[in-house]
Amino acid sequence: MSDLFLKKCKCPYCLKETTTKRVLSRHVRIEKTEFDGFIHYTGENVYFYEPVQCEHCHFLFHESFEKLRKEDRPVLEEKVTNFFPLLPYARTERTLEQALHLYKLCLYTAQLSHQKDAIQAMLGMRITWLYRMLGDAENEHLWLERTAEKYEALYLDYSDPVRSGITHDTLLLRLADLYASLNQYENAKRWYSLIFANKEVSESTRKQAREHWNDYKETHAS
Ligand SMILES: [Zn+2]
Structure with missing residues (x-):
């Protein structure tokens, strides 16, 4: 599809250059933003194309991932790179369901590689929004709860924006x-x-x- 292009990015596991589809920035069209930050796109959905699978080692990641720790590599090799096949839709157009699957796999690798809580919470937030797009209220609720728990743990353990990966203001509002x-x-x-x-x-x-x-009180308070 013409709105997509092949972007090069570096795999944090094998450090090789891999490619993934992304929406061309000049084709990104925002319809509206919901109060919790969820953006509605009228063209290709930008969220669908954030997860990446490396074409060389099959590692699944998000570009916000930080350098992998040496001690995490054996378990990543066993449970991810040696385990997952190259998913056919990882480098092509994606449906909502395929994107959701890729986000869950990214969250799995984020947990295995001990990525920051802010990164894991951000992935949880994306999963929540994809369930909202699917109209699956039950799973949306479940992932909202999980994400809230993650952000609350991050709040209790907050140090500074760099180490925690989010500003204190954004965290409170989130x-x-x-x-x-x-x-x-x-x-x-x-x-x-x-x-x-x-x-x-x-x-x-x-x-x-x-x-x-004020919006919340108007629409929800009894
Ligand atoms: Zn790789």
């Missing part, structure tokens, strides 16, 4: 929005209140939080 999506009123209120009360949170984040909280 948690508040996740609990709003889960329709957990008390939890959403608790996290939005934390943002309103925290003088170190930027004005723009507080403004977004205020809008999200």
